[in-house]
Amino acid sequence: xxxxxxxxxxxxxxxxxxxxxxxxxxxxxxxxxxxxxxxxxxxxxxxxxxxxxxxxxxxxxxxxxxxxxxxxxxxxxxxxxxxxxxxxxxxxxxxxxxxxxxxxxxxxxxxxxxxxxxxxxxxxxxxxxxxxxxxxxxxxxx
Amino acid sequence: xxxxxxxxxxxxxxxxxxxxxxxxxxxxxxxxxxxxxxxxxxxxxxxxxxxxxxxxxxxxxxxxxxxxxxxxxxx
Numbered sequence: 001x002x003x004x005x006x007x008x009x010x011x012x013x014x015x016x017x018x019x020x021x022x023x024x025x026x027x028x029x030x031x032x033x034x035x036x037x038x039x040x041x042x043x044x045x046x047x048x049x050x051x052x053x054x055x056x057x058x059x060x061x062x063x064x065x066x067x068x069x070x071x072x073x074x075x076x077x078x079x080x081x082x083x084x085x086x087x088x089x090x091x092x093x094x095x096x097x098x099x100x101x102x103x104x105x106x107x108x109x110x111x112x113x114x115x116x117x118x119x120x121x122x123x124x125x126x127x128x129x130x131x132x133x134x135x136x137x138x139x140x141x142x
Numbered sequence: 143x144x145x146x147x148x149x150x151x152x153x154x155x156x157x158x159x160x161x162x163x164x165x166x167x168x169x170x171x172x173x174x175x176x177x178x179x180x181x182x183x184x185x186x187x188x189x190x191x192x193x194x195x196x197x198x199x200x201x202x203x204x205x206x207x208x209x210x211x212x213x214x215x216x217x
Contacts, residue, residue, distance in 0.1 A: 009205040011164040012145035014198045023195070026148075029177075071175035078181035087184070087191045097195065129146055136198055138191075139150040139163075140177045 014136055016098075021135035024101035025050075026125065028109030029075070029082040029142035030063030038062035039108035045121045050104040056086060063142070064110035070142050082142050101134045109141055149197045151177045151190060155207050162205035165197040170211045179215055186214045 014021065030039055032048040039046070041064040050059070056079045061072050075082045085104065091097045105125050111117045129137060150166035152158040153174045158166055169190050172179070179186035189212055202208070 009162050009164055010145060011204040012147045014147045018195055018199050021198070065174075069174060071173065074176055074181045080184075080187050081176055081178050081181060084178050084187055084191050087178070087187050090188070091191065091195070096192065126146070130144070134146065136147040136149070136195075138194060139148055141150075141152060141154070141158075142175050142177060 016135060018097055019095055020098040022099040022101055022133055023088055023097050024129060024132070024134040024137050025083060025085065025088070025104040025140065026107075026129065026137050027083050027105070027140040027142075028107045029140055030061045030108040030110075031059055031079065031083045031106045032062065033058055034060050039064070041110075043110055043112040044108045045111045045113055045117045047105055047107045047121065047125055050083075050085070050106050052085070052100045052102045052104065054085060056080070059083070063108055065142075075142075082140055084138075084140075088138075098135070101132065103132060105129065147198055149194050150207075151194050152207060153177055155209060159207045163207065164204045165202045166207040167194050167197065168207050168209045169215070170209050171217075172212075172215060173217055176215075176217060179212070180217065183214060186212060 039062045088100045150163045155168040178190045
């Protein structure tokens with residue numbers, strides 16, 4: 001990651017107005033569906049797909065970071081503080097954004113294999129996002 | 143690869159700045175786990191989200207993290 005950053009900032013300009021953009025969330029906050037396999041707190045470089053029409057009551061968080069570093073108390077009451085899916089739908093209804101992606105991507109930002117995360121996980125997620133109908137991505141880390 | 147425009151909301155400006163993200167905002171004073179504020183505070187969450195998404199349409203120096211103040215954050 002440092003290599004890339006030293007060379008250049010990977011800046012991609014938007015091709016349409018915000019009011020026409022379909023937005024997806026890509027988050028490393030450890031969010032997943034209750035029915036999905038939880039992330040391993042020992043370190044995890046896999047990811048989960050979150051449907052755009054998810055009921056937030058079906059979401060939970062599993063993360064390896066200590067609670068005193070990453071406070072989950074607010075997000076457990078209201079997932080929007082780290083994964084603002086309901087707020088995105090409201091912005092779409094107001095016409096501020098064009099739409100909410102049918103799929104969102106969730107990872108857990110605690111991995112002991114950072115090289116693998118950088119070389120394999122992140123490019124694989126980026127490829128999936130690029131192949132979707134998403135125009136722009138909101139990144140959150142918790 | 144054409145790439146996808148991104149914007150980051152970060153509570154850790156120092157770490158994020160090192161990665162030189164194309165667009166990023168740091169809500170001033172927000173702590174880890176509170177990227178968009180606190181539970182039930184829809185107005186604050188919406189203000190942070192709208193500001194983040196506006197970065198797609200505003201001039202934003204690539205590689206920098208903008209620290210911005212939001213009212214109503216009580217951790």
